[in-house]
């Protein structure tokens with residue numbers, strides 16, 4: 001007879017999840033003094049786990065699968081249907097290879113040249129800029145060119161807004177959620193039209209672009225992907241790249257609020273990478289990852305029954321005091337000589353990037369943020385006018401409330 005999983009009593013705790021946000025799992029891990037507990041969300045029994053050892057089990061593809069794990073409302077907004085996030089086994093590995101073939105050093109450098117070119121627009125503006133809006137347009141223009149997706153100047157605002165709605169609306173209720181669904185329909189048909197044109201040679205993107213590689217990709221049975229799936233996967237490049245704007249806000253916020261650490265970066269005593277890693281560890285972005293138990297198994301004496309929805313605490317694992325000393329202190333120097341395992345630092349998921357569901361864009365994210373640090377410590381001077389820089393632990397994604405207004409941005 002296995003051990004009994006600590007259980008939160010009550011009919012349903014979805015409202016608590018919305019109320020406590022990023023801290024929902026961590027709060028209960030603390031109160032149960034356990035890295036595993038059971039709750040009920042959206043009428044379903046759910047096992048929540050956190051910590052390094054739990055992450056290792058969660059990313060074991062023999063124990064967990066992604067089929068039917070993502071809530072429908074996220075498939076209708078954030079992810080799209082039949083994309084890589086929902087695949088398992090050979091189908092997943094094959095599709096992941098399609099993504100990872102784009103993530104070479106040369107190709108990431110090409111994206112950085114494009115983002116660098118776009119960042120120049122920020123200095124041309126005399127007045128105040130809202131960094132959230134500016135960075136999204138920078139990223140959207142750069143990533144569309146990178147991905148081989150034509151983006152006419154008059155379309156930039158509309159298409160950038162669509163990308164933003166895709167990642168902002170998934171956990172919203174009411175009108176924002178509906179706007180997110182509309183944005184998904186519109187963005188998918190925009191890209192589908194391009195896939196048609198690529199396949200009839202009316203549009204000729206370069207090789208090594210997402211539009212080219214995904215349009216001509218053959219699945220594990222040698223078939224081209226359905227047009228709508230190519231659209232979902234191209235959006236799996238565009239949308240998260242625009243979402244790096246959230247981390248850009250937190251990076252520039254950290255440069256502003258931690259002047260000693262920023263000075264150490266300027267002096268070369270801290271590397272840009274160490275600063276970026278601490279931003280990704282410290283600030284909230286993705287709260288949890290979701291999977292379902294593939295078939296019954298036991299872990300530390302607890303039974304995981306087949307089909308049970310299981311959530312891994314990403315935010316909490318990055319603030320777990322058994323992994324991090326003083327986890328709630330912003331301290332980039334903790335990454336000096338840091339012994340990273342695939343499971344102890346998981347802001348963008350854990351495990352193996354080629355064979356598991358770890359984020360395909362982690363290197364892209366780090367590279368874009370390192371460039372932002374270079375720009376905002378070496379290339380631009382600016383001031384941060386008084387504004388509400390607080391951020392919530394409930395809103396998803398969480399952002400500084402003012403969306404970060406900068407004034408007097410000038411090239412140094």
Ligand code: HEM
Nearest residue numbers: 084085240241243244285286289348349356357359360361
């Ligand atoms: C904005 C910062 C980003 C964050 C916080 C983030 C976070 C994540 C997380 C938490 C996952 C899921 C891990 C799991 O299911 O176990 C994921 C998956 C993924 N991400 Fe990211 N990501 C970011 C940027 C990017 C970028 C820039 C790209 C592409 C250029 C990207 C492409 C993907 C893809 C394709 C997957 C699915 C991987 C799979 O299922 O195998 N992400 N990301």
